[in-house]
Amino acid sequence: MKVKALVLSGEGINCDYETALAFSLAGAESKRVHINDLIAGWEKLEEFHIIAFPGGFSFGDHLGAGKALANKIKNAFSQGTKLFDGLKDFIENGRLVIGICNGFQVLVKLGLLPALKAQGNQEVSLFFNDSARFEDRWVKLKVNKTNCVFTRGIERIDLPCRHAEGKFVADRKTINELWKNSLVVMQYADDSYNPSYRYPLNPNGSIDAIAGICDKTGRVFGLMPHPEAFLFFENHPQWTRLRNKFINIDEMPKKGDGQKIFENAVDYIKMHF
Amino acid sequence: MHRIEVCTKPDLKDVIGASLRRSIMEDLGIRPQSIRIIKAFSMDIPFSIKQLESAAKKVFTDPITQICSVNSPLAAGFDFDWLVEIGFKPGVTDNEGRTAKESLEIFTAKKLNGSVFSSTQYLFVGGNREEIELIVEKMLANPLIERWQVFSADEWKLRGKRGLPLPIVIAQKKPKVKEFNLNVSDEKLEALSEMRTLSLTVQELKIFRDYFKNKDVLKKRKKLGLKGNPTDAELECFAQTQSEHCKHKVFNSLIKYTEESRTHKIDGLFKTFIAGATQKIRNSSKNDFCVSVFNDNAGIIAFDENHNLAFKVETHNSPSALDPYGGALTGIVGVNRDILGAGLGAKPIFNTNVLCFGSPFTSEEKIPKTVLHPKRVLKGVRLGIEHGGNRIGIPTVNGTVFFDDSFIVRPLVFCGTCGLMPSIVKGKRSHLKKAMPGDKIVMVGGRIGKDGIHGATFSSMKLAEGSPVSAVQIGAPIVQKRMQDLLLEARDKGLFDSITDNGAGGLSSSVGEMALQSNGAELWLERAPLKYPGLQPWEILLSEAQERMTLAVPPEKLDEFLSLCRERDVEATVIGEFNDSGFFQVKYGKKTVLFLSLDFLHNGLPKMELEAEWSAPNFKEPAIENTTEFTSVLKKMLSHLNVCSKEWIVRQYDHEVLGNTIIKPLMGKYNDGPSDSAVLKVLPDSWQGVVVSNGMNPVFGEIDTYHMAANCIDEAIRNAVASGADPERIALLDNFCWPDPKFDSKKNPDGKKKLGKLVRACRACFDSAIEFGVPFISGKDSLSGDREINGVKHSIKPTLLISAIGLIEDVRFAVSIDAKHPGDLIYVLGVTRNELGGSLFYQMHGAIGKSVPVVNAKKFKKLYTALHKAIMNGLVQSCHDCSEGGLAVALVETAFSGMLGLNVDLSKIPMNGIEEDWQLLFSESAGRFVVTVKKENQNEFEGLLSGNDFALVGETIDSLDLLVLGLSGDAIIEADVIELKNAWQKTLKW
Structure with missing residues (x-):
């Protein structure tokens, strides 16, 4: 079967090209779809298995990161029905949603993550980094055992963070609920891949070093770091040092570790549809 | 009027306020106890309070981290001593206000009349009025674009609660066309x-x-x-x-040039030396990869059979001096549009930026009153570049910051962008474009305002309340991003015949130039969409409002094009038609306001005739006292602004969006070493990559601009080769920033000398380009590097930026600068000579000197070709070029980037005329690298390099010690690598 992935574009989404590439390298038929084409009904959500909300600066991050795009998605009508309802049905029908960086911020502000109580109410947020600035910095991540579909078989991963508003915040009760339900998928970590609260290992000051979470189904996943920016071994900032492990370039890994996240998604759809 | 206010919840730390407080303490020495920030959105849109309260909560506020209010000031709930509110002046681009209005329209599902204006309140605890006003003046507000109010807590309660009045533009004039009688004295x-x-x-x-x-x-x-x-x-x-x-009248002028009493004529610097070099190289090249040079918005080269690359670097100096943030931001989005308008349009794949500032540590008294402090300029420009790249999703991958006091009054901001385009689009070669008679003139993107009309000159005029600001422009990245997405989609559908950006001169330039393609155009100004009413026809024609492109759309494709624009939320308006009348005709309604023959408009003036002269300056070599304190000299050098780590700046740029960046600006064991150039893998299914680098050194130009230019070219090429670029496939861009070289006995008495320096630099461009076999593909000149302040003319140092773009056959062989493992062999490639003229070492001794480094391009090319072969055979572990600070700095950077020690015997390096250890360490001779190689590859590496000047000088070691032996065999440097790294990192650690 052909796995179809919709990669949202337009309105200041920036990482749509590389996110679409990630899904096609993983074996999916991926398509960059402008949000207005989705609203106009030129493209139909139900014809896809996966939807990705890529990174970027939707609406320039004015009014807060991801806020204005979430407002658009929540209020848009597509052919008489609410786009947001369509998105909820999409999840209900066993399909997959991933939000990366700005896309994670959108999912959180839409109330699709973590959706502890119900979909549609914002329960957590991604606040200004403690450093109060945008930083492009590779981080080490510990991947926890959860039922997140996207991280199966991954225990640790290095990825770049590139944001100004990525500090995961929520009240203690909500954080406890996340842990209780095993929804904390990824944590910023030190060299031994143990969770770290120290800057710059934890680049933004996230509570409990939380870098990514999923909902209870494990099929909606959001993270601040960028797996689509590590599709090739040569994306890793240490690759000119790591390549010495290999005898020649043909031995070098053909792909980057970020690729696995997209492959997991495609494999899951192949198994379940 | 309604007003929504939003701020961080009182029990959460106001991170941005706290960060601002730190900067205020560092930069001004004022210590407010706390700062809280409130964002306000004022609007003249009718709403019911209930509706607005719902919108405030759902659209404007993050329920987890923020609180909001409607028509009731949040400040009332906080203790503060001072309240400052800052908002834009009428007519200034207000990005947050625009998004706020759009979001309200989405929320209410209807188009709204009126506007939303954003403003910011700063609530200070502590400080006195004088201090608060100083903070506002020095750090928060710019009077060219903003207005503000300062209140004490009591004053605010009495009369501050309403906030700033709305900055609505009041239309003042009816359209009117003036005529000029030029038959006067x-x-x-x-x-x-x-x-x-x-x-x-x-x-x-x-x-x-x-x-x-x-x-x-x-x-x-x-x-x-x-x-x-x-x-x-x-x-x-x-x-x-x-x-x-x-x-470019100066670059095309007839020049009478006198050097050492010999005079000859030059018919066009550009034609003779720049285009001349390219032509000569292309004629003799077997694999000419130039596709379109000098005649488009950018230079275009072939990447592979199916793809081309377009590259352009622009300057945005004057705007950045007036409003550093807006100036740099519009510089970036402006050069992006050059790429979107190159051929039928290329997709931007990376940005570069090179900046020249005064020292950020200059004391306040040395800064003229009307000039912004260099630290403020640096911070503002940096933020503009951050937003210009990050928000549009283009990685900022390469650049330099150069500090020199001559840039205090006139900073330089060079912005570059490279784009990738399929070589064929809808069966047409994408680098060609031609507006056809009958094609519609369509303006796409932002609206027209008074922005940038006559640029900076209006800034000094007093503006009446309600009159729109024209001096400076602020970019709107999101508007441009939407337009970029749309244009690439329309290009791939083949919906237009020609495209160009609206930059300097606005429609008058874009339509006036495109009209040459069809041989005529008629423009209908009354149809042009305006930001606010009240513009005169000539202002609509000349406005430099941002985020606009002009397209030639065939009539049969017009409907499809316009409906695509509507679907993408991009405004597009038909404002005229191309024809073949031979005339440029502009109408406002029925009235013709401009009718000029195209030939006269473009070719009506004869070439300018200028005089230039040059004689070698009488500089002497300084007397350097013999010293053995090299370690402390080295530490000082590493902390010097022109050597030190720029991580604070670079880390805030997204350098890997699009997922292509392979050699990033910061690499090494801890991802913090300074890369020589950036390497990008630009296609998913090809290992071939693009390399980008730059070369610049205005200090060498003090001695001789000929050698300055040659060194710039060598440095740019050498940086590219160091990371893996093929020396046979590199192309160059030239950007000249010069003081005015037009002689005028009163206003510019030394104009001939300045032009002489320009001639020397252009000659070197010709000589070096040909000897390296590396063509120029595009360039730009800005010959207004002067600024008069209180009757005193300040001029920049003549500056040439060379940007290099190269190809690497397989990015998997690219090389970073950091030493990799202990026990690797260290080589120095190239000859070290007694060439310290203009060196950092001499500058630190308060001298310039005479012996400027000389480039031997033919010899260097041979070395670079051999090095490239070694790199592509996988023999090179690390490679770093030698520039400011010479061999000493290059060795230390290699060591600390890899966190290893080095044992080096410098008496072994290839040298010529060296007598002292300081010459050995700090000479800035061109054409040199520090390379590390695995022991097992020694023979193969040396075999490939044989016939060139190079030497094995030592080994990397596991301990973090740097041991350097000098000419006599004694240790001249013994230092701890961590200490050296700290010296390098501390200067700009803000």
């Missing part, structure tokens, strides 16, 4: 040129005047209801088209 012509900042000489104005005396012209004009006098639109359009900026 020379003095009056000169006064007219000055008053309207036309930058035309009396001679040029007379040629313009005489055009209207031609009988044929008069007859045609009469038919259109025009008289024998030019209109304001005609005068302004002609001045703009014939400006230095558009026509």
Whole structure:
């Protein structure tokens, strides 16, 4: 079967090209779809298995990161029905949603993550980094055992963070609920891949070093770091040092570790549809 | 009027306020106890309070981290001593306000009349009025674009709660066309040129005047209801088209050049030396990869059979001096548009930026009153570049910051962008474009305001309340991003014949230039969408409002194009039609306001004739006291602004969006070493990559601009080769920033000398490009590097930026600068000579010197070719070029980037004329690298390099010690690598 992935574009989404590439390298038929084409009904959500909300600066991050795009998605009508309802049905029908960086911020502000109580109410947020600035910095991540579909078989991963508003915040009760339900998928970590609260290992000051979470189904996943920016071994900032492990370039890994996240998604759809 | 306010919840730390407080303490030494920030959105849109409260909660506020209010000030709930509110002046681009209005429209599902204006309140605890006003003036507000109010807590309670009045533009004038009688005295012509900042000489104005005396012209004009006098639109359009900026009059002038009492004529610096070099190289090249050079918005080279690369670097100096943030931001989005308008349009894949500032540590007293402090300029420009790249999703991958006091009053901001385009689009070669008669003129993107009309010159004029600000422009990245997405989609559907950006001169330039393709155009100004009413026809024609492109759309594709624009939320308007009349005609309603022959408009003025002279300066070598304190000299050098780590700046740029960046700006064991260039893998299914680098050194130009230019070219090429670029496939861009080189006995008495320096630099460009076999593909000049302050003229150092773009066959062989493992062999490639003229070492001794490094391009090319072969055979572990600080700095950077020690015997390096250890360590001779190689590859590496100057000088070691032996065999440097790294990192750690 052909796995179809919709990669949202337009309105200041920036990482749509590389996110679409990630899904096609993983074996999916991926398509960059402008949000207005989705609203106009030129493209139909139900014809896809996966939807990705890529990174970027939707609406320039004015009014807060991801806020204005979430407002658009929540209020848009597509052919008489609410786009947001369509998105909820999409999840209900066993399909997959991933939000990366700005896309994670959108999912959180839409109330699709973590959706502890119900979909549609914002329960957590991604606040200004403690450093109060945008930083492009590779981080080490510990991947926890959860039922997140996207991280199966991954225990640790290095990825770049590139944001100004990525500090995961929520009240203690909500954080406890996340842990209780095993929804904390990824944590910023030190060299031994143990969770770290120290800057710059934890680049933004996230509570409990939380870098990514999923909902209870494990099929909606959001993270601040960028797996689509590590599709090739040569994306890793240490690759000119790591390549010495290999005898020649043909031995070098053909792909980057970020690729696995997209492959997991495609494999899951192949198994379940 | 309604007002929504939003701020961080009282029990959460106001991170941005706290960060601002830190900067205030560091930069101004003022210590407020706390700062809280409130964002306000004021609007003249009718709403019910209930509706607005719902919108405030759902659209404007993050329920987890923020609180909001409607029509009731949040400040009332906080203790504060001072409240400052800052908002924009009328007509200034307000990005947050625009998104707020759009979001309200989405929320209410209807189009709204009126506007939303954003403003910011700062609530200070502590401080006195004087201190608060100083903070506002020095750090928070810019009077050119913003207004503010400062209240004590009591004052605010009495009269501050309403906030700033709305910055609504009040339409002042009815459209009116003025005519000018140019049959007046020379003095009056000169006064007219000055008053309207036309930058035309009396001679040029007379040629313009005489055009209207031609009988044929008069007859045609009469038919259109025009008289024998030019209109304001005609005068302004002609001045703009014939400006230095558009026509590069100096670079095309006839020059009488005198050097050492020998005089000869040069017919065009550009034609002779820049395009001349490219032509010669292309003629003799077997694998010419130039596709389109010099005649488009960017230079275009072939990447592979199916793809081309377009590259352009622009300057945005004056705007950045007035408003550093807005200036740099518009610089970036502006050069992006050059790429979107190169051929049928390329997709931007990376940005570069090179910046020249005064020292950020300059004491306040040394800064003239009307000039912004270099630290403020640096921070503002940096933020503009961050937003320009990050928000549009283009990685900022390469750049330099150079500090010199001559840039205090006139900073330089070079912005570059490279784009990738399929070589064939819808069966057409994508680098060609031609507007056809009958094609519609369509303006796409932002609206027109008074932004940038006559640029900086209006900034000093007093503006009445309610009149829109024209001095500086602020970019709107999201508007441009939408337009970029749309244009690439429309290009791939083949919906337009031609495209160009609206930069300097606005529509007058874009339509005036595209009209040459079809040989005529008619423009309908009344149709152009305006930001606010009240613009005169000539202002609509000349406005430099941002985020606009002009397209030629065939009539049969117009409907499809316009509906695509609507679907993408991009405004597009038909504003005229291309024809083959031979004329540029501009109408406002039924009235013709401009009618000029295209030939006269573009070619009406004769070449400028200029004089230039040059004689070698009488510099001496300084007397250097013999010292053995090299470790402390080295530490000082590593902390020097022109050597130290720029991580604070670079880390805040997204350098890997799009997922292509392979050699990033910061690499090494801890991802913090300074890369020589950036390498990108630009296609998913190809290992071939792009390399980008730059070369610049204004200090060498103090001695001789010839050698400065040669060194810039060598440095750019060498940086690219160090990371893996193929020396056979590199192309160059030149950007000259020079003080005015046009002689004037009163205003510019040393103009001939400045032009002489320009001639020398251009000659070196010719010689070096040909010897390296590396063509120029595009370039730009800005010859207004002067600024008069209180009657004193300040001029920049003549500056040449060379940007190099190269190809690497397989990015998997790319090399970073950091030493990799202990026990690797260290090689120095190239000859070290007694060439410390202009070196950092001499500068630290308060001298310039004489012996500027000399480039031997033929010899260097041979070495670079051999090195490239070694790199592509996988033999090179690390490679770093030697520049400021010479061999000493290059060795230390190699060591600390890899966190290893080095044992080096410098007596072994290839040298010539070296007598002292300090010459050995700190000479800045060109053409040199520090390379590390695995022991097992020694023979193969040396075999490939044989016939070149190189030497094995030592080994990397596991301990973090740097041991360098000098000429006599004694240790001249013994230092701890961590200490050296700290010295390098501490200067700009903000």
